[in-house]
Amino acid sequence: MSIGLFHTRLNVTNSLLGAPVLTLDLLVDTVNKKVSGVASIFQSTYPPLNFRARVWGEYSEAKLIPEAENHIILTLEGSPSGPTSQIAQTFGLQGILGADWASGFASYKYFAQDHWTAVTHAAVSQAPALRQEQTEHPYHPHLPLYAVAVQQAQASGDLAQLKSVVSQGEQQLASSGALRSALEQLHAEIARLEAR
Structure with missing residues (x-):
């Protein structure tokens, strides 16, 4: 595991067709055992869902079996505007991850469409990195159109x-x-x- 700050992207989903897919885009502070980032939930089946929340939380390392490697116990909370806002919590997650932050299981809940939805024992996997389109010019200034x-x-x-x-x-x-x-x-x- 990295020391200091590192970025990770995780997908949390179960194997059901059309089930919601949670993507966690997290910055991990290993010195203070803190995590912050963004949670996005997408579901294409009815009712469609496109949920987003800023998340924050903490993690600890534990050996669940004495001979096994360390595991990460992750707890997150979230809301549309962050931890210091007065807006009520709209997201929560508890998970157990491998020491590499690339696998594990998590349960989470989110508030959307006027009710809470809970997803339990969903698999955690490494999410693909975001691809930026390669263009001829890395900087595109706004050009006036005449x-x-x-x-x-x-x-x-x-x-x-x-x-x-x-x-x-x-x-x-x-x-x-x-x-x-x-x-x-x-x-x-x-x-x-x-x-x-």
């Missing part, structure tokens, strides 16, 4: 203003294939206006 300026230039018939706006758009959006076709349409509009 629709209003183009519409105003078209309405006024000011060809110089329309060319200026299109030029600015070309400079900022030249790398985007989807927007190239829009720019080509604007060039066609400029040509049409010049032909008048």
Whole structure:
């Protein structure tokens, strides 16, 4: 087990088709034996569910059998806004995990759709890591779109203003294939206006 802080993602579910799947995205503080993070529950069957809560809690290490490895005894509480808010608790979990935080069993409850639901003895497994889409540019600034300026230039018939706006758009959006076709349409509009 890591010392200090580490991140782990866990799925908690039973084997029933359509059963809710709890995903715990946790930051573990091994020095203080504290845990915090986010709990998300998704269920695609009726009634559909998309529950989310901020969670916090603690854990301890114990040997359940003298010859066996240590186990983690995890207790979590949760609410929509965190431990210091005045909003009532909407989530609770008790679990026993392996020392590697990758397997075990847990029981949890959550408050959604005006009632508490309890899930008992669900299997805990390592959740797949979140994948970020790989793109050409790691940073995508918000680019202004020039629709209003183009519409105003078209309405006024000011060809110089329309060319200026299109030029600015070309400079900022030249790398985007989807927007190239829009720019080509604007060039066609400029040509049409010049032909008048």
